[in-house]
Amino acid sequence: MKQWATFARSWYLIDARMQPPGKIATMCAIRLQGKHKPIYHAISDVGDHVVVINTRHIAFSGNKWEQKVYSSHNQYPGGFKQVTAAQLHLKDPKAIMKLAVYGMLPRNLHRRTMMQRLHLFPEDDLPEDILQNLTEELPQPREVPRRLDQYTPEEQEAFPRLWTPPGDYRVK
């Protein structure tokens, strides 16, 4: 029974809301290869399934939405296409995550099977059979900062005022 438990293929869930796709992709790639298990070996198929939700709400740091370019060539003359991350995301919200994970997996024939074990969903809703299979949810890599309206008024008041406005200045 213990042997069944060690060699079983588990299903992991990752929420990609407000997370950088690269960090999510590293977590996915490690678990798809099976490198998080002490019984890992490249030949033996020890990878797990990974389900990523909310890929539409991914957050890029810096100006990557405008600057990062995804290029492809369909081998016809004049078939070189370059698309910014923003345009690609609007066209297909799962594409950025998929390309990120694909680039992090080892370049061998196992890569395609590992990509088949990766399940991406743009929003929260999952089909029933996947929901039943899930075993563990992984913590988010990036700590999401709180917005100003998410602080309670007591917390906002408890924060000390750093400066006092001079005499006749009209505040805001």
Added chain:
Amino acid sequence: MAARCVLGSIWTSISGVRCMANSSNISPFQRITISPQLLFFGSVQNRGIRHVVEKKEGKTTVVSEKLAYLKCWFIIAHCFMIEGLTEDVPVGPQPPNPTAQCPIYRWNLQNKYNYTDVLLLSQFIRSDGGMLPRRVTGLCAQEHRKITICVQMAHRAGLLPKHKPPLPEGHIPKKPKPQLNRYLTRWSIDSVKPIYRTGLKWCKKRISVGHPALKDNVQYGKKILYLKH
């Protein structure tokens, strides 16, 4: 005006929180819980905030008869009486370094704030999101620039949703803009062009993240601050 207490106490919560924050990545400001007892300690140079209040007084028949021979603007000026009321602000905790000029140096926050510390940044902005002038806030030049940069990054990250400029009435947005989440954006969104040719490894065109003005910030944790991704 507020009464001045003689007690001067050092605000130990900052140093206490710093020890706590060393073990985690949460910025210290999100952990501050000031007990209500502290509000009575310390003497802060406290002046009430001056609010401009407009009071409308109804036109009395007596007044209008008396002033009937005067010009119109005089009557209008009498109807709307403008008063300045000074509100009493409750005494807050004392800064640990009260002799400094800049408020950030007074509270020893030189390299400790980031774009996520919205409670700090919201004290230096107007209601439509713009920065308050330096001569009013009393910030020194470098800290004013750093705070401006952090405020811009916070706006682009969507952390200040209520501080948007007022749209003119009847303004219909042409197309709904794509809501893309971002953080640590250095440049303005429309000003940046895509990098079509990134170059080889030795001459790669990197994407800039964060801002070099904030490079001296204290890093809680082993990770180094990467400005070029």
